[in-house]
Amino acid sequence: MKSIYEIAADAGIREEHLEPYGKYKAKIDPALLEELQGRPDGRLVLVTAVNPTPAGEGKTLTTIGLAQSLNAIGRRTVAALREPSLGPVFGMKGGATGGGRAQIVPEEEINLHFTGDLHAITSANNLLSAMIDNHIYQGNALQLDPARIVWKRALDMNDRGLRSIVTGLGPGNGPVRESGFLITSASEVMAVLCLSENLEDLKRRLGQILIGYDVKGLPVTADKLKAVEAMAVLLKEAIKPNLVQTLEGTPVLVHGGPFANIAHGCSSLIATRTALKLGDIVVTEAGFGAELGAEKFFDIKCRQSGLKPSAAVLVVTAKALKYNGGAAKDRLGTEDLDSLKRGMGNLRRHVRNLQKFGVPVLVAINHFATDTDAEMEAIREECAALGVPAEVSKVFALGSEGGKQLAYALAGLLEEGQADFRPLYDTSLDLKSKIETIVKDIYGGEAVTYSPSASRALAQMEKLGYGGLPVCMAKTPYSFTDQPALLGAPEGFTVSVSGVSLSAGAGFIVVETGNTMRMPGLPKVPAAERMALGGDGQIEGLL
Template sequence: MSDDDGGFPTDYEIAQSAEKEHITDVLDSWGIGSDDLELFGDYKAKLSHDAVTRLRDNADNNDGNLILVTGMTPTPMGEGKTVTTVGLGQTLNHVGEDAMIAVREPSLGPVFGVKGGAAGGGYSQVLPMEDINLHFTGDLHALTSAHNLISAMLDAKLSQSDEFDIDVNDVSWPRSMDMNDRALRNMVIGLGESGGTPREDRFLLTAASELMAVLCLAEDLGDLKERVARIIVAYEKDGGVVTVDDIDATGPVTMLLKDAIKPNLVQTIEGTPAFVHGGPFANIAHGTNSLIADKTAFGMGDYLVTEAGFGSDLGAEKFMNIVCRLGDMTPNAIVLVSTVRALKYHGMGMWPADLDAVQEAGVEELEAGFANLDKHVANLQKFGVDVVVALNRFPDDTDEEVQTVLDHCREDLGVQIAESNVFAEGSEGGVDLAEHVIEAAEASDEDDFDHLYADEDSIKTKIETVATEVYGADSVNYVGSAEEDIERMEDLGFDDMPVCLSKTFHSLSDDASKKGAPTGWELDVRELYPSAGAGFLVALTGDVLDMPGLPAEPAAAGMDIDEDGNISGLF
């Protein structure tokens, strides 16, 4: 359900009126004492290294259930994936299960850009919403500083040392900031008499930094340090790699991240504990919160509800093929979030979005959009995990439209589906969904789970498997530097890594304008590079931006704060 229902309060108003407990009181009944926490005020805390170790030891003896929440191809209207994640976690506790929630930290770029915050909404939010969406516990700032320390130390080597014969045209480590700014996408640095070595450079959003992926895939501080050391920052003229360790940056970079690796704990609007930790992109990275948060949560409860970024073709595919592989995890059920208006949007083949036209569309357009939903369901079933569709209901959805979707899933697809009203009703609106999820999790068999490709498959086989099996492409074309890049990856011994395909999130295809489930197309892969610290290869398709720009009317323009510190316009 949406907050555009007449007098329904805004997310911020709901968050401000909620009765929050002190975070120590929230966590006391979950086996976490005040000595385990590093407090950031009354409602935010980091979990100490010792507590993480103890809880992860508990998790080894706990046969917990991992529930992944994903979605159909997203629309500009939003489908409510985080709302569903938070709402389902609350509801599982409401019906008597011990459930934890783990979601990503918001980046300031999207908060002030188009998307807005990422704390859920309505009566399924994580709190304190305004803190989480802004500076929170400083993790993004620590990552930005660590990233730019690498940049500074690399440029110091370039200008003041002849230790490496670095090709200035083959420096792979850009600079970083946690703000959308298109002017920083391309630049020339090192100008002036004392400016260093002139070369082209660029900025990316901190959420797109390999350091973010490294932080979220590290098992502990020691593993983090090893991963940081492996990051490739440049290439020598003879093709050799230059790593973070080579430029003597491993220690200081890890030092800057020593607190950022500690998972953050907050509460939902109903008092369910929630990890909010890490936030990598789901196109050029894997798009889920930290492994440390996930594995710690299993030491606290019987269910963990987590989410993957964008649609299931991006976030969920990477969760299955990268995160579960590297983290040795097995999902017990998948929740696929859908909405009536997203189905209409895809049924109308709409690009760009016309929200008024979507509102006026009917059942015919809705049914035409089933192709997108069906493809996502079929894709997820290939991993051997049961899928439950969550129909996130909005105020303008008619009973006929809702019933049409319910009937299609039950009768045509043969999958469980539940209407979800957790936005407006909190846990009371998610009972049917929770019951279906519990049923699926209890019936799950870990032996049924499988990745789509094997470690030993060739790089091209991995790419082509995802392209044809998940995206629906007929074949793959290797253009630009892709062939040379693959040869370089093989020469460096990286061909056993999983592949992270970077693709538009607006479509199952590589063309953002194509809606539904496009067929008869070929995927163009233009470039590959290693995220050696994270442990995967990135294959670039299309024109995916790692430094977004602000729109003509950014969300920031509608935000304000009064003399008493009351915030308005944050969503």
């Protein structure tokens, strides 16, 4: 690894704007972005993927490798990624720093506590919870209804036992009430931090957070509790983007970590804007498949910020298509053209969905060692029939050398200047119409059903003046539907909305579908069981 000062200098960041956390990572002073306001923005490229499968699609890997490859062909490129959550690291998915020769480093530090951002977000979230309970205990001047407190505590760990809890048990501990925990990556404080333009905007958004309702049924926000300034104090350092590097020395801004299945799934706006001032091309990613991460990137982050993406790269693997075509998990490394072709519907729908947002699409075929030439050719032929370019990416094995053809293809796409970005729906639509537009136009569904509580919540939000907000769908990432076992590209299905909540500070409505949980649980054999700390301080089993 190079010194973080060298990485910063290569990116055009002067030492005075760098706040080092050791030798290989640093925070960037917000004054840098202010200083660069007059500089034109680079081109913004989103990397997304088909629906995730047990084999892994390599979306973050491709983002890192593509950024390295673009630099290798002479295009000044910066990557912008999300921070890993401890939940997946110790659960099922693992870390989020890429792999092989396309990694960001120092990978163990990034995957664990990094610069403390997620802990700061957790603390700010739980300070608000503590102040709510204390306010009620100390006389409840705001007349909060304990039965209608909607704010929950947060923890950066998969812990299903905390989904539903009872607080206030025991004498002198306040009113007994039901509550629960979210994983930090699904919390509104995370979303607020990631969508804020600056510290002033952060405070404004924190103040708009809905904490509950008073005895008259009127909404009560965090600013009325006088919690905003203290929360901002805890987030003072967390709002600053983090700078690290790839194995080949490409600068990467890693900042914020909302999940895409239960949150909005994009890294921070501040980091994106900073990267756009530093690079001619900025490669960023949005979590899980394109029907979740990409849709939210376009309809929430880009809509709120005014960002204009220039292209989208859709990551696909032969294994993913075979799995979506019915192949068994233990047979994905075997050539199976029939399953591959049956699974092409998943690729087709994602390509067509991305085109609905007015951005040109490039397909990146992430290569596995077991892939055959016939499988690669079949995917190329399908992409040609769709009218989109496709290139095989071997960045895992070869680093930038293995992604040069993909980089050249993307550079050519950007030079053509085809982008005419537009969100999917108009925010003037009522909330149910927005939900149904996503279900029908993106998922391929036929109808939406609502639980009685969800319908009441939507009606109340519109009555309170929040009907103009976009919607953030919480849905299984494994299927276009709300049923994880329905693979491929199903049609004619119904999506069930089970719950709805308001994230007024973040600026969207969270819509929970099926059995989606905003606090995940650990799998039967969590990754934590494979980890060990050696006597020399070396961590085993983390990556």
